[in-house]
Amino acid sequence: MNDIIVVGSGASGVHAALPLAEAGLRVLLLDVGNDGADYRQMIPAEPFEKLRRSDTRQHRWLLGEEWEGVPLGPVRVGAQLTPPRQHIHRLADRVLGPRRDAGAFHAMESLAFGGLAAGWGAGAFPFTDADLRGWPIRRSDLQEHYESVARIIGVCGSSVDDLAPYFGSLPGLLPAARADSNGETLRECYERKRVQLRQRGLHAGDPWLAMATERLGDRGPLRYLDMEFWADADRAVYRPRYTTESLRKLPNVQVEDDALVERFDELADGSVTVDTRCTKSDARRRFEGKRLVLAAGTLGSARIVLRSLQQYGVPVSLLSNAYTYYPSLNLRMMGKPMRDRRHSLTQFMAVHDPHGDGADLVTAQAYSYRSLLLFKLLKETPLPLPQARMLQQTLQNWLVILGVHHADYPAPTKRLWVDRQIKDPDATLHVRYEPTDTELLKRASREKEVLRLLRKLGCLPIGSVHPGEGASIHYGGTFPMTRDERPLTTTPEGRLRGTQSVWMADGSGFPTLPAKGLTFTLMANARRVAMALLRERR
Amino acid sequence: MGAPPPLEAEFARFSRYIVGRQGTRRLARRYALAATRLGLVGESGDEELLKLVRRFPMLLGPLDAAAAFLRPSHLLRKRLLLATAILEATTEHASRFLPRHRSLPGFIFVGCVVAIVTALRLAVGVPLFLLLEDKQ
Numbered sequence: 190m191n192d193i194i195v196v197g198s199g200a201s202g203v204h205a206a207l208p209l210a211e212a213g214l215r216v217l218l219l220d221v222g223n224d225g226a227d228y229r230q231m232i233p234a235e236p237f238e239k240l241r242r243s244d245t246r247q248h249r250w251l252l253g254e255e256w257e258g259v260p261l262g263p264v265r266v267g268a269q270l271t272p273p274r275q276h277i278h279r280l281a282d283r284v285l286g287p288r289r290d291a292g293a294f295h296a297m298e299s300l301a302f303g304g305l306a307a308g309w310g311a312g313a314f315p316f317t318d319a320d321l322r323g324w325p326i327r328r329s330d331l332q333e334h335y336e337s338v339a340r341i342i343g344v345c346g347s348s349v350d351d352l353a354p355y356f357g358s359l360p361g362l363l364p365a366a367r368a369d370s371n372g373e374t375l376r377e378c379y380e381r382k383r384v385q386l387r388q389r390g391l392h393a394g395d396p397w398l399a400m401a402t403e404r405l406g407d408r409g410p411l412r413y414l415d416m417e418f419w420a421d422a423d424r425a426v427y428r429p430r431y432t433t434e435s436l437r438k439l440p441n442v443q444v445e446d447d448a449l450v451e452r453f454d455e456l457a458d459g460s461v462t463v464d465t466r467c468t469k470s471d472a473r474r475r476f477e478g479k480r481l482v483l484a485a486g487t488l489g490s491a492r493i494v495l496r497s498l499q500q501y502g503v504p505v506s507l508l509s510n511a512y513t514y515y516p517s518l519n520l521r522m523m524g525k526p527m528r529d530r531r532h533s534l535t536q537f538m539a540v541h542d543p544h545g546d547g548a549d550l551v552t553a554q555a556y557s558y559r560s561l562l563l564f565k566l567l568k569e570t571p572l573p574l575p576q577a578r579m580l581q582q583t584l585q586n587w588l589v590i591l592g593v594h595h596a597d598y599p600a601p602t603k604r605l606w607v608d609r610q611i612k613d614p615d616a617t618l619h620v621r622y623e624p625t626d627t628e629l630l631k632r633a634s635r636e637k638e639v640l641r642l643l644r645k646l647g648c649l650p651i652g653s654v655h656p657g658e659g660a661s662i663h664y665g666g667t668f669p670m671t672r673d674e675r676p677l678t679t680t681p682e683g684r685l686r687g688t689q690s691v692w693m694a695d696g697s698g699f700p701t702l703p704a705k706g707l708t709f710t711l712m713a714n715a716r717r718v719a720m721a722l723l724r725e726r727r
Numbered sequence: 728m729g730a731p732p733p734l735e736a737e738f739a740r741f742s743r744y745i746v747g748r749q750g751t752r753r754l755a756r757r758y759a760l761a762a763t764r765l766g767l768v769g770e771s772g773d774e775e776l777l778k779l780v781r782r783f784p785m786l787l788g789p790l791d792a793a794a795a796f797l798r799p800s801h802l803l804r805k806r807l808l809l810a811t812a813i814l815e816a817t818t819e820h821a822s823r824f825l826p827r828h829r830s831l832p833g834f835i836f837v838g839c840v841v842a843i844v845t846a847l848r849l850a851v852g853v854p855l856f857l858l859l860e861d862k863q
Contacts, residue, residue, distance in 0.1 A: 241821040248757070248816035256761045259812050261805045524831040563824040564811040571799065573792040573848050574745050574807050576841040578824065583834050585826040 191217040191443075193722070194463055194478035196450045196493070198222060199304020200708050201695040201715035202484035203432040204338055208719045209482075210442045214726075217476060218436060221300035221468055222446040223280040225307070227254075228273035234422035237415040237560040238529065250419065251562060260565070267297050268656060271418050271561070274308040277301040284449065284468045285492070294509075294622035294658040298488050300449065300468070303429040305486065305662055311398040311417075311426045311534050312554065312706035313344045315356050315713070319547030320703035323598075325672045325681040326717075328357060334713035334720070335359060342427035342712070343401040343408065350394030351387070355540050355547060363402045365395040366411060370528045371557045371589055372536025374521040378646045379539075390545065391642040396538035396554060399427040399709065415560045417533040426534070448474065452497040453481055459689045480722060483685075484694040484715060487664035488605070488618065491697065494668065494677075494685065495607040496616045504604040505677055507622055508597040508666035508702045511632055514654040515591040515640065516558075516569075521647040522587040533560045541639045550704045551595055551635045553643065558588040569652070589648055593639060595632050596704040599666060600625055622658050663707050665696030682725070683718030694718045734759035734768070737781065741810040744787050746823045750814060758813050762806060772863050773802030779859070789852030792845055797856060 192214035195206040202218065210216045231250050233240060240247060252258040253272030257279075260268065267278055281298040290296060299305045315335050318328045336359065345363035347353065368376060379386065379393045386393070401409025402425070411425035421428055436442045448465040455461055461481040465474050483490045491505060537555040558566065563581055566588075570577040581588075597603075602623040607616035624632075640650050668685060671678045678686050679698045685691040694715040696707060735755035742750035750758075762768050776794075780787050780803065794801040815824040829837065 238825060241825060242818055245818055247818070247821075248813065251816040252761075252812055256764050259761065259765065259809060261765065261767075261808060262800075523834065524829070526828040527826060559826060562812065562815055564808055564815050567811060568799070568808050571795045572841065572845055573788055573795060574811055575747075575788075576845050577795075578745065578811070579837055580841050582824065582827045583829045583837060586828060 190460065191215050191476065191478040193217070193480050193482060194219060194461065194476055195482045195484060195694075196220075196463070197304060197484035197486065197489070197695065198302055198429060198433050198444075199299070199484065199486060199695070200306040200309070200429050201711045202304070202482075203429045203436065204712040205482050205484055205694040205715040205719040206436055206442070207341075207432060208716055209723065210436060210439050212723055213441060216436075216442045217478060218433070218442065218444045219448040219450055219463065219465060219476065220302065220444070220446060221280065221284070221449050222302040223276055223300050224302045225273055225276040229420060232273065232416070232420040232422070234420075235414065236529075237419070258562075261568070267662070269418075270308055273419050277305060277308045280468065285489070288488070288618040288620065290620045290622075290659070294620050295656075296488055296509075296620060296659045296664065297662050298486060302433065306429050306708055309399070309426075309428070309708050310706070311400050313339070313342070313346075313397045313399045313709040314705035315359060316703055316705065316710050317355065317357050317547055320550075320705065322548055323701050324699075325670055331710070331713050331717060334716040335709070336361065338709065338712045338716060341432065342399045343405040344397055344709070345400050345402040346397030347395040351383070351392040352394035352396075352538060352540060355392065355542070355550070356397055362397075363405075366398060366400055366402050366532055367413070368395070368536045369531035369557055369559070370525060371519050371522060371587075372555065374519060374525075375537045375555060375589075375646050375648065378521060382645055386642060386645065389642055390541050390543040391539055391639070392542060393537065393539040396535040398534055400532070400534070401425045401427075411532060413530040413532055415531050415533050418560055445476070450485060450493055452493060453691065454497065455688055455690055461690050480690045480692065480726070482692045482694050482719070482722065483697070487667055487696045490693060490695055491605055491667040492607060492616065492618050494691075498687065500677065501607055501609050501616065503677070504606040505667045506599045506669065507603050507605045507620060508599065508664065508699065509622065509659050510597050510661040510663040510702050510704060511595040511624070511658065512656070512661035513593045513636060514656070515593065515650040516652050516654070517589045517591050517643070517648045517650045518584065519587050519589045519648055525586075527557075527559065527586045531557070531559065539639070539643065541635065541642070543638070549596065551593060551639055552704045553594075553639055554592045555648070556590045556592065558585055558590055591643065591648065591650070593636055594661065594704045594706075595635065597702040599669070599701070600628070605667065624658065663696070663702060665699035665702050665707065668693055668697045669700035670698040671700065682721035692718055692722055732759065733781070734762055737777075737806070738810055738813075740780075740784055740787065741807055742814055744791075745807070745811055746814055746820050748820075750820075754813055754817065758810055761809055761813065765809065767802065767805055767809065771802055775863060776801070776803055776856075776859055777806070786855065789848045790856055791852070792848035793852030793856035796849060797853065
């Protein structure tokens with residue numbers, strides 16, 4: 190019998206499995222593992238602009254073999270994924286049990302190898318004690334796990350700029366990635382107006398990214414190919430797939446592909462059986478283990494838990510960071526050429542902390558629009574196409590896409606539940622996610638203030654894109670960790686209450702979602718849960 | 728060699744309009760395939776306007792300007808965007824889409840040209856577009 194069954198190969202799953210496997214336990218990793226290998230083999234390891242001028246087969250990966258890179262409708266969740274990354278959600282849309290999203294909520298789920306983190310923007314932002322308000326754990330409980338995970342994934346950034354207090358200390362930080370000309374001009378302007386902006390609550394600096402700017406095992410160093418949206422040629426940006434590759438080499442680890450977990454059962458002796466379905470043949474298989482670690486993603490894990498515990502119609506909380514894009518012009522780039530060697534991810538980051546206590550932050554990340562196709566911009570430009578092309582070709586160097594993130598907190602109007610119809614073999618997952626009017630007003634006023642401050646850096650918003658609730662692809666809070674004994678919650682260590690052997694290692698246990706990317710904390714928390722599980726077994 | 732099928736001929740017209748050069752037959756076939764796969768071919772009220780463009784190619788610019796302004800989801804606009812995507816993803820035409828460095832006076836000049844041409848196209852295109860929409 191397996192000692193541990195881990196469900197999911199995403200950011201949480203692999204970082205829960207790794208310490209358990211390293212401790213010598215027999216670990217079975219169950220995953221569907223849909224892969225994007227076809228595209229990976231198609232894309233040469235060359236700079237984006239060089240490929241655009243030389244690769245005669247570029248249409249195949251730029252537009253997609255099924256033309257999936259030509260979205261002609263409105264901007265939706267996942268719009269940022271290029272064809273080589275779209276395998277992340279394609280199979281999930283088809284294979285998972287039905288989901289009904291009410292209102293303007295559009296979730297993305299993944300059955301890909303590496304889960305949603307296969308398309309991670311690599312923002313690695315540790316949570317501070319201020320972020321963890323309302324959680325039963327503190328930063329000190331996560332610190333050693335942040336450090337261990339950072340040694341594996343490689344986190345680059347600055348420990349001395351104005352953002353550092355919002356991330357806390359992290360030994361072994363790799364040198365920050367060099368910003369492109371857009372990021373550099375924003376940074377220079379911030380330095381000039383630093384005192385004034387800080388007084389108004391804006392703090393800015395280098396984003397922390399899970400990117401190997403120096404050689405890290407068989408990864409990196411970053412080659413500045415500007416291909417991060419399309420491929421992982423230099424393996425500089427961390428992907429959970431790399432940890433799965435390491436896990437596969439361990440003799441006590443078995444990775445079972447194409448095993449979609451549907452439910453679990455706890456037996457009288459405390460062991461667990463897990464029922465899976467093969468997505469290709471529909472064949473059913475059953476696996477046994479002494480403990481089960483669920484890391485199938487917040488929605489995936491909710492589906493499994495609520496079906497397994499037969500909690501049909503029982504609502505649980507759901508959290509999702511609100512997210513808005515602001516295409517903006519960096520006026521200080523006018524007439525200046527753009528540096529050619531660059532990476533595609535966040536170039537500059539700002540935190541709005543109006544009360545100066547680190548709580549209730551809004552974060553803004555600035556990307557350049559250089560390694561994506563122009564026609565997507567033309568689609569949003571109300572001009573005749575030749576004129577739109579002429580204009581945007583010039584503006585592209587000055588264009589900054591600002592991604593603004595908000596925190597999220599539980600509310601009675603943010604719920605999910607499963608509901609089994611009499612003739613429906615699968616439980617339908619229902620999502621009703623409606624922010625309160627107070628939240629919507631607060632979001633709007635905070636965004637207005639952040640944009641006003643960013644205008645002082647020369648960043649002029651020219652529009653806004655609201656892809657809908659759920660578009661941040663950050664979800665959590667379904668089985669929040671609490672100190673009180675309540676059903677459908679987890680203990681601070683991560684065990685699902687009402688079970689003896691089931692542990693939650695993904696975002697399900699997060700009681701709130703701070704306005705920072707979650708992925709690094711998902712990894713650190715998964716490792717923390719795994720270590721707690723190890724202690725319990727001993 | 729016979730006359731190209733309608734979608735391929737349409738692509739030739741669109742590419743001359745978008746980048747000022749006629750796309751190759753290979754790209755035209757790619758366009759026809761993609762338009763079919765993406766469901767941009769078939770019966771639609773918007774086809775009337777495309778027929779008009781086929782008969783009077785000089786109306787393409789004004790009607791594109793009007794559609795961009797009044798109804799960006801119009802079939803004409805979708806087909807033009809598809810042709811743009813196909814042209815952009817080629818080594819022959821990539822330089823027309825890759826970022827171009829211009830000085831500030833150069834940018835102001837481009838801005839003025841864009842504004843004048845757009846205004847002229849809208850002046851012709853909007854009444855015509857509204858008339859055709861009204862007829863349907």
